[in-house]
Amino acid sequence: MYPNDLKYDREHEWVRVEGGVATIGISHFAQDQLGEVVYVDLPTAGATIGAGETFGEVESVKSVSELFCPVSGEILDVNSALEDAPETVNEDPYGEGWMITIKLSDPSEIDALMSAADYEAYLTEEA
Amino acid sequence: MSEMLRRTPLAGEHIALGARMVDFAGWEMPVQYTGIIDEHTAVRTSAGVFDVCHMAEFRFWGLEAKAALQHIVTNDLDRIDELGAALYTVMCDEDGGIIDDLIVYHTGDLEYLIIANAANREVDWDWITGHLPAGVEASDESDRTALIALQGPKALGVVAELAPAGYRPPDRFHIGEATLDGVPVMLARTGYTGEDGVEVLCHASHAVAIWRLLLSFPEVTPCGLGARDTLRLEMAYPLYGSDMDRGVDPISARLGWVVPKDKTGFIGDAAIARVREEGPASTLVCLSVAEGVPRHGFPVLHEGGEVGKVASGTYSPTLGHGIATAYVPSALAAPQTPLSIGIRRKVVPASVVRPPFVTKTSLSASQD
Numbered sequence: 001m002y003p004n005d006l007k008y009d010r011e012h013e014w015v016r017v018e019g020g021v022a023t024i025g026i027s028h029f030a031q032d033q034l035g036e037v038v039y040v041d042l043p044t045a046g047a048t049i050g051a052g053e054t055f056g057e058v059e060s061v062k063s064v065s066e067l068f069c070p071v072s073g074e075i076l077d078v079n080s081a082l083e084d085a086p087e088t089v090n091e092d093p094y095g096e097g098w099m100i101t102i103k104l105s106d107p108s109e110i111d112a113l114m115s116a117a118d119y120e121a122y123l124t125e126e127a
Numbered sequence: 128m129s130e131m132l133r134r135t136p137l138a139g140e141h142i143a144l145g146a147r148m149v150d151f152a153g154w155e156m157p158v159q160y161t162g163i164i165d166e167h168t169a170v171r172t173s174a175g176v177f178d179v180c181h182m183a184e185f186r187f188w189g190l191e192a193k194a195a196l197q198h199i200v201t202n203d204l205d206r207i208d209e210l211g212a213a214l215y216t217v218m219c220d221e222d223g224g225i226i227d228d229l230i231v232y233h234t235g236d237l238e239y240l241i242i243a244n245a246a247n248r249e250v251d252w253d254w255i256t257g258h259l260p261a262g263v264e265a266s267d268e269s270d271r272t273a274l275i276a277l278q279g280p281k282a283l284g285v286v287a288e289l290a291p292a293g294y295r296p297p298d299r300f301h302i303g304e305a306t307l308d309g310v311p312v313m314l315a316r317t318g319y320t321g322e323d324g325v326e327v328l329c330h331a332s333h334a335v336a337i338w339r340l341l342l343s344f345p346e347v348t349p350c351g352l353g354a355r356d357t358l359r360l361e362m363a364y365p366l367y368g369s370d371m372d373r374g375v376d377p378i379s380a381r382l383g384w385v386v387p388k389d390k391t392g393f394i395g396d397a398a399i400a401r402v403r404e405e406g407p408a409s410t411l412v413c414l415s416v417a418e419g420v421p422r423h424g425f426p427v428l429h430e431g432g433e434v435g436k437v438a439s440g441t442y443s444p445t446l447g448h449g450i451a452t453a454y455v456p457s458a459l460a461a462p463q464t465p466l467s468i469g470i471r472r473k474v475v476p477a478s479v480v481r482p483p484f485v486t487k488t489s490l491s492a493s494q495d
Contacts, residue, residue: 029235034165035353039441041473057471059420061442062353063165064471 001028003094007052007110008119009070014094017110022071026058026089026100029123037089040082043101047075052107055100060087071109073102135180136273136334151288152246155183157351167357167444169348169489170320171455174279176341177350180334184272185255188238189263196239198393199258201377201386207233211301212226213317216385218254219395223376223402227251228367232302232316240302242274242315242326244367246274258394271333275435278324278358280489281346286314286325287339296325299490308340313330319355321362323489360441363413363482369423369439370452371412379407379454381482410460411438413484414451414477419470426469427477429459437468451477486493 001048003097006014008074012030031037039059049055049069056067078100089097104110128440132155140149144158157178159166169175187196197204202216211231217225225245243251256265277285288294289307298305314326329337341347345348356366365371371380376399378386386399414421414479416439421440426433440451451468459466464479 036162037157038164039418041419059442061357061420061444062158064420064422 002116002120004116006094006116007070007113008122009068009069009113009120010115010117011070013068013070015070015110015113016094017104017107020104020107021076022073022104022110023098024055024069024071024100024102025093026065026067027119028093031064031090031093031097032072034058034065036060037086039091040086040099042078042080042082043075045075045078048073048105049075049102051106058086067099069100069102071102071104071106072112073105075100076103077101129291132457133181135178136331137180137338139337139351140335141178146349146351149352151352152181152244154245154395156181157349159253159351159353160349161275163351163353164359164444165356166350168493170279170322170354170358171445172280173346173348174277174281174285175320175350175354176313176338177276177278177355178338179274180272180331181245182274183245183251183267183269184274184328185241185243185252186234186238186268187241187255187259187263187268188235190237191260192237192239192263195259195263196231196241199255200229201233201389201390201393201395201399203390204231204233204239207231209233210235211297211303213300213302213315215300217371217377217382219252219399221395222374223378223395223398224373225367225371225375225377225380225382226254226373228371228382230315233314234302245361246368253311266370269295270293271331273327273329273331273337275327275329275337275341276320276324277327277336277341277347278318278320278322282322284440285341285344285347288344293383299323306409307337310336310340312337316345317481319364320358321364321483321485321488321490322358325389336464356439357441360439360444360452361483362395362488363447363483365411365452366439376402376407376455378402379409379411380406381411392454407457409454410457411454412450412460412464412479414466414468414482416449416451416468416475417448418449418475418479419473420449420479421468421470425451427453427455428467428469428474429455432467433469434459434464438470444457450484455479
């Protein structure tokens with residue numbers, strides 16, 4: 001449920017880094033807590049964003065959750081397919097349910113994020 | 128959190144089914160089992176079962192019972208003189224403020240059953256019994272009475288399989304005795320979903336047996352309060368505490384149809400007649416939004432200025448977009464009036480529409 005090749009933050013986003021570009025989405029835990037996602041609001045590509053800033057929000061029938069960007073950089077791409085198929089966030093949170101990609105301005109920020117094992121320990125602590 | 132949450136006789140069943148439990152009006156209740164949209168869809172297309180044991184059941188009887196209750200509720204009990212008939216109504220204070228909305232069932236000779244909201248149990252009981260003359264008997268049966276709703280186009284088929292051969296279910300908005308697999312129950316042909324179905328009243332000691340019996344049918348899905356809310360809001364059925372409260376009269380709440388114009392001699396009659404005569408300052412309207420999910424308390428705007436707040440709001444699984452109710456100045460209550468709703472950082476267009484939001488259900492089909 002928490003792939004080993006990803007990094008995680010305390011707000012339940014995941015990050016996949018490939019060649020200086022980070023892909024960001026929300027974790028299995030986050031999508032499960034929200035329930036069926038009915039609406040995803042994402043930023044426009046080209047904007048710059050700092051670590052810890054919000055980049056959008058995700059809504060289910062019962063609740064809404066802000067999306068926090070775990071890293072800094074330029075937003076390269078957003079997953080516009082989620083506009084018409086928000087449920088993809090539930091069905092495939094680490095694959096087709098990705099939300100944005102970012103060209104990292106400070107790759108060292110990745111080191112501050114949690115490994116899958118650390119994140120699972122964090123979830124147990126929080127529970 | 129020092130206050131202990133109350134549990135219905137079915138709490139153990141919900142936990143065993145993996146439900147997510149929440150605090151609702153002081154009760155630990157299931158908000159969802161697998162997912163709100165799946166459960167919602169099950170009720171619209173097949174059948175769903177809901178634990179509504181937390182609701183209050185009061186029984187009143189005696190030669191003066193009808194006259195006493197006529198004085199307390201706004202709707203006209205003459206409409207349910209037939210044994211087994213049921214009536215949706217509100218009861219109000221002297222200022223016309225809504226104390227609660229209720230269903231009154233004419234369950235027997237000189238006898239009425241009232242089902243009321245869980246959160247208002249004590250307030251309602253004190254209000255009603257405080258206005259009863261000597262000689263009308265009253266009994267709060269909430270603790271020993273379980274209430275399980277079975278709703279959806281396949282609900283009556285399930286009832287037919289469990290009732291004795293040849294059993295004829297009550298007509299819409301009627302109640303009657305029955306046995307389900309040998310368990311004595313009352314079946315009320317009422318509900319809060321817009322679908323055909325029944326609400327099963329049984330002794331609390333039989334609740335688990337009835338619940339398991341209904342769930343033994345593959346066409347029946349367990350449904351939580353989340354789906355109950357999306358289903359009722361699609362029908363624009365009001366929810367006490369969100370769409371109405373003590374500060375609102377039935378005319379403003381678009382419940383004038385439960386206050387017959389020719390009825391007098393009930394608590395709040397003069398105040399309500401005045402609002403009806405002068406026209407309400409604000410009116411509860413239905414709003415359809417194309418983007419985002421409106422929620423309770425969000426501002427409703429007209430030409431940039433705030434004119435009200437969202438009373439109830441959710442995402443409609445049937446329609447695939449957001450729906451809401453809100454009190455707005457009566458001049459802005461006409462269908463098609465362009466309003467907007469502030470959804471956090473965004474302002475999204477919202478159009479006034481006629482209730483209900485969803486018009487085609489098993490109930491509308493059976494009434495055609």
